[in-house]
Amino acid sequence: MNDVLDLRIAHLYAHFLNIYGDRGNILSLTHRALWRGIEVQVESIGLGESIDADRYDIYFIGGGQDKQQETIAADLLRHASTLRAAVDSGAVILSICGGYQLLGHYYRPAEGEELKGISLIDAFTVAGNRRMIGNVIVKRTDGSTLVGFENHSGKTFLGPGLPPLGKVISGNGNNGEDGFEGTHSGTIYGTYLHGSLLPKNPDLADEMISLALARRHGEIKLHPLDDTLELSAHKRALSLPT
Numbered sequence: 330m331n332d333v334l335d336l337r338i339a340h341l342y343a344h345f346l347n348i349y350g351d352r353g354n355i356l357s358l359t360h361r362a363l364w365r366g367i368e369v370q371v372e373s374i375g376l377g378e379s380i381d382a383d384r385y386d387i388y389f390i391g392g393g394q395d396k397q398q399e400t401i402a403a404d405l406l407r408h409a410s411t412l413r414a415a416v417d418s419g420a421v422i423l424s425i426c427g428g429y430q431l432l433g434h435y436y437r438p439a440e441g442e443e444l445k446g447i448s449l450i451d452a453f454t455v456a457g458n459r460r461m462i463g464n465v466i467v468k469r470t471d472g473s474t475l476v477g478f479e480n481h482s483g484k485t486f487l488g489p490g491l492p493p494l495g496k497v498i499s500g501n502g503n504n505g506e507d508g509f510e511g512t513h514s515g516t517i518y519g520t521y522l523h524g525s526l527l528p529k530n531p532d533l534a535d536e537m538i539s540l541a542l543a544r545r546h547g548e549i550k551l552h553p554l555d556d557t558l559e560l561s562a563h564k565r566a567l568s569l570p571t
Contacts (some may be wrong), residue, residue, distance in 0.1 A: 334367045334542060335367065335368040336362045336369045336387065337369065337521065338370065338371045339380065339387070339389070342374070342376070342390065345393055346391035346392055346393040347408065348393060348426075349392060349524065350523060350524060351392055351425050351426075351525055352391070354534075358422065360508045361531070361534050361538060367542070369418045370382050376400075377513075382420075383410075386420055387419060387421045388421070390423070390425065390431070391425050392428060393426075393428075394428040397427065398444055398497045398538070402431060402444040403433075405447060405503075406446075416418075419543060420544055421540050421541045422517045424519045424520075425520060425521070426481055427522065432480060432517070433453050433454060434446050434452065434453045437454075437513075449491075450514060452485055453488060454483045454486060455486075456482055457483065457504070459482065459507070460482045461479055461500075461501035463565065463570075463571040464477075464478055464499065464569045465479050465499060465502065465571070467495035467502070467511070471524065475526070476524075476566035477523060477524040477526050478522065479502075479523065484506060485504055485509065493510060493512055493513070494510055494519070495510055495511070502521065509510055510522070529559065531559040537569075538560060539551055
């Protein structure tokens with residue numbers, strides 16, 4: 330293990346996919362690592378640029394409208410095998426809303442051509458006839474809760490072997506029908522939760538940091554932080570109307 334721990338984060342298409350405060354997830358990961366003395370490098374990957382599958386420990390893909398998804402979909406497809414190799418090596422992927430949809434097999438909008446996804450997860454998304462907007466509460470299998478805000482008309486359906494991120498307690502989640510939100514499979518996280526997600530869910534942020542560090546540094550036990558403010562925000566979100 331290296332004497333100095335470092336974390337390398339790739340922010341994909343930051344110029345196009347950054348609605349509803351999604352960049353706050355990068356800030357949360359960065360600061361929670363820095364507060365522990367872990368060096369952090371954040372690099373933006375834009376259209377037409379290459380990705381080194383061995384370099385990054387965390388990949389972040391934010392949300393965008395249909396227009397932005399159309400802009401980046403073909404370019405993201407170029408990176409399908411690279412991102413698969415990165416995940417196989419232990420890298421973490423956090424994808425939000427539009428980015429989440431493109432991790433699956435396809436996104437079929439209400440108008441226009443179907444957008445081909447990278448099939449990193451067994452899921453697909455189709456446009457719904459209503460917009461799902463509001464605060465969301467999700468319960469994970471360990472009993473912990475996640476809070477966030479959703480604003481999407483796309484309905485994502487998971488394949489039979491793909492686990493969700495959690496069960497919807499309040500809100501719509503993936504599709505407003507099956508009672509599930511997002512997905513968490515190995516080191517891949519996909520979700521509709523904006524707001525942004527990680528500042529109000531510090532345990533999830535630390536979970537991702539631990540997984541990402543393990544890729545190059547082995548298992549690392551993170552020392553606890555003073556999360557009084559973050560947990561207060563989480564508790565407040567639990568009481569918000571949907």
